[in-house]
Structure formats: C-alpha cells, structure tokens
Amino acid sequence: MKLITKQTDYAVRALGYLSGRGDTFISSGEIARAENIPASFLRRIMQVLIKAGIVAAREGKNGGVRLAVNPATVRMIQLIELFQGKIELSDCMVRKDICPNRRTCALRTKIQQAERRLFQDIGKTRLSELI
Amino acid sequence: MKLITKQTDYAVRALGYLSGRGDTFISSGEIARAENIPASFLRRIMQVLIKAGIVAAREGKNGGVRLAVNPATVRMIQLIELFQGKIELSDCMVRKDICPNRRTCALRTKIQQAERRLFQDIGKTRLSELI
DNA sequence: TTAAACTAATACTAAAATGGTGTCAGAATG
DNA sequence: CATTCTGACACCATTTTAGTATTAGTTTAA
Numbered sequence: 188m189k190l191i192t193k194q195t196d197y198a199v200r201a202l203g204y205l206s207g208r209g210d211t212f213i214s215s216g217e218i219a220r221a222e223n224i225p226a227s228f229l230r231r232i233m234q235v236l237i238k239a240g241i242v243a244a245r246e247g248k249n250g251g252v253r254l255a256v257n258p259a260t261v262r263m264i265q266l267i268e269l270f271q272g273k274i275e276l277s278d279c280m281v282r283k284d285i286c287p288n289r290r291t292c293a294l295r296t297k298i299q300q301a302e303r304r305l306f307q308d309i310g311k312t313r314l315s316e317l318i
Numbered sequence: 319m320k321l322i323t324k325q326t327d328y329a330v331r332a333l334g335y336l337s338g339r340g341d342t343f344i345s346s347g348e349i350a351r352a353e354n355i356p357a358s359f360l361r362r363i364m365q366v367l368i369k370a371g372i373v374a375a376r377e378g379k380n381g382g383v384r385l386a387v388n389p390a391t392v393r394m395i396q397l398i399e400l401f402q403g404k405i406e407l408s409d410c411m412v413r414k415d416i417c418p419n420r421r422t423c424a425l426r427t428k429i430q431q432a433e434r435r436l437f438q439d440i441g442k443t444r445l446s447e448l449i
Numbered sequence: 450t451t452a453a454a455c456t457a458a459t460a461c462t463a464a465a466a467t468g469g470t471g472t473c474a475g476a477a478t479g
Numbered sequence: 480c481a482t483t484c485t486g487a488c489a490c491c492a493t494t495t496t497a498g499t500a501t502t503a504g505t506t507t508a509a
Contacts, residue, residue, distance in 0.1 A: 188321075188398065188402040188406060189405075189406050190319075190405065190406075192495090193496075193497065212455095214454075215455085215456080225497085225498060225499080226499095227498070227499055227500070228497070228499080230456080230457095231498090233456090234456085234457075244455095244456060244457090245455085245505095245506085246456045246504080246505045246506060247454075247455055247504090247505045247507060248453065248454045248455055249454075249455075249506075249507060249508090250454075250455045250456060250505080250506065250507090251454095251456085267319065272319050273319070274319050274321070275320050275321075297394070297448065323467065323468085324467075324468065324469095325467080325468080343484095345483080345484065345485090346484085347483090347484085356469060357470095358470055358471070359469050359470080361485080361486095362488095364485090365485085365487080368485090375484095375485060376476095376477085377475080377477060377484060377486080378475090378476045378477025378478060378483070378484055378485075379478045379479075379482065379483040379484055380478065380484075381476080381483075381484045381485060382484070382485085402466095
C-alpha cells in the first residue's frame with residue numbers, strides 16, 4: 188500500500204529542483220538527468236503541472252519550464268489529487284449502494300476521521316516546506 | 319486513491335457479522351449472502367483471516383468460521399496490512415537508492431509524520447469499535 | 450535558413466495490483 | 480454415502496501505475 192505514487196514523487200522532486208533555479212527556464216531533460224527520472228515520463232508529468240498552472244513552459248531552443256507560483260502556495264494535497272485523484276478511502280463512501288448498512292457503518296466514520304487528519308498532515312504541507 | 323480496498327472492507331464486514339454470532343460456526347456462504355459479498359471471493363478472504371489466527375474454521379457439514387479472538391484486540395492496521403501490505407508511502411523510503419538526496423529529503427520526514435498519524439487514526443482502531 | 454533543442458499532444462505497451470471465479474480435494478455429519 | 484462445508488490453488492478480467500515512442504510545431508543561434 189502506497190500513499191505516494193512515483194508520479195507524485197517525481198513531481199515533487201522536479202518542483203524542488205525548479206525552486207532552486209529562479210526565473211530561468213530549465214529543460215525537462217536536465218531535470219530528468221539531475222533527479223534520475225525517466226525523461227519521457229517526466230515530460231508527461233510536467234505537462235500536467237503546466238496545465239495546472241504550477242509551472243510555466245516556454246517552447247523552442249533554450250526553452251523549458253520554471254515555477255509559475257510561489258512554492259508556499261502549492262500544497263501536497265493538490266499534487267496528490269492531480270496525480271492520484273481524490274482520496275476516496277473506500278468505495279462505501281463513493282458508491283453508496285454497495286454497503287448494505289451504510290447509515291450506521293462505523294468504519295465509514297472512522298475512516299472519514301482519518302481522512303481529515305491526512306489532509307492536515309501531508310495535505311496541507313506546502314511545497315516550500317519540502318525544499 | 320483508495321486507503322481501504324474491497325478485500326479489507328469485506329473482511330471488516332465479515333468480522334462484524336461474526337462478532338454478533340457468538341461461538342457458533344457460520345458458513346462463509348451465509349456471511350456472503352448476508353453482507354452481499356461475492357462468495358468465492360469471501361472464501362479466499364476468510365482463509366487469510368484464518369491463517370492470521372483472527373478466525374477459526376471448522377471443516378465439514380455444519381462447519382464454518384467463528385471469531386478466534388476478542389474483537390477488541392483486532393486493530394484496523396492489522397487488517398490493512400494483511401490485505402494491502404505494509405504502508406510504504408513512497409518508494410524513497412523503501413528503495414533507498416532511487417532518491418539521490420535522501421538524507422535531507424524533507425518529503426520523507428513529512429510523510430513519516432503523516433504515517434504515524436494514520437496509524438493512530440485508522441490503524442489503532444479496534445474491530446470492536448466498528449461494531 | 451536551417452539544424453538543434455526544446456515543448457505539445459497523444460498513442461502505445463508493460464507490469465503490477467485489485468477484484469472476482471472455478472475446481473478438485475478432503476473433512477464432518479446426518 | 481450424499482450433502483455441506485473448508486483447504487488449497489489456479490485462473491481470468493479490469494484497473495492503475497509506470498514507462499516509451501512518435502509526430503508536429505516553436506524558438507533560437509550559427
């Protein structure tokens with residue numbers, strides 16, 4: 188059971204790398220080499236970050252990517268949801284039909300409690316705190 | 319992203335059912351019907367619980383399963399690890415070679431914090447609290 | 450003005466995890 | 480001895496995750 192997939196992990200590392208490089212555009216290739224991430228995989232990851240507005244891209248030679256926001260405004264929960272989808276915990280919260288005694292399902296309550304905590308802990312952590 | 323898979327979910331529901339039935343042996347089939355769980359799937363799940371010593375089985379006609387331990391001693395973390403494996407969070411904690419700057423990896427620290435909390439919240443929850 | 454170094458977009462494949470089924474054997478019971 | 484169970488697996492389908500590749504288009508610099 189993994190809480191953080193490679194995509195999220197790679198994204199954090201790439202963003203960390205970028206945050207140390209100011210305003211200059213860095214190529215995905217350079218990041219991939221430096222952080223030991225498969226290059227084409229990282230490119231796809233970058234495109235997600237670009238569409239999310241977290242990094243900005245510049246095409247062409249000497250192009251690349253750079254942070255588009257202050258690292259203090261990027262939260263782990265945003266990255267996790269971007270690459271792993273919303274935290275669902277268990278189907279019984281999503282597909283309400285499958286749990287016969289849903290109303291009194293105590294597991295559900297417990298799990299929701301845990302969810303709230305998880306949001307507090309890794310969720311609200313800012314990218315700036317990681318670098 | 320899911321914290322609880324169906325196997326774990328089914329296991330909890332089955333154990334909940336058993337906990338209301340005292341010392342008599344109940345067939346997997348009956349539990350499956352009552353809790354709306356695919357029968358053969360539940361059978362496989364029960365075998366795991368049996369091997370883990372959480373339920374005891376009796377073969378043959380009028381056989382079945384029953385709780386082998388006090389529900390208060392069964393913790394969610396045990397069930398999660400049984401069916402979903404240990405909580406690993408990210409590879410950078412497991413395969414120490416892949417993260418180049420592991421020593422100062424701040425994500426690692428944060429994630430470990432979250433892990434501890436997660437253990438407290440759903441992990442240490444007792445089966446008896448869920449039923 | 451063209452080659453080189455980039456991103457954009459997306460299709461594709463491989464591997465692993467998850468969810469679910471089926472079967473054959475053997476034990477207990479009535 | 481037929482029925483109702485578990486034991487022990489092998490098998491399959493689907494989804495998720497990881498990773499590769501390809502074609503097109505943009506920018507720059509020689």
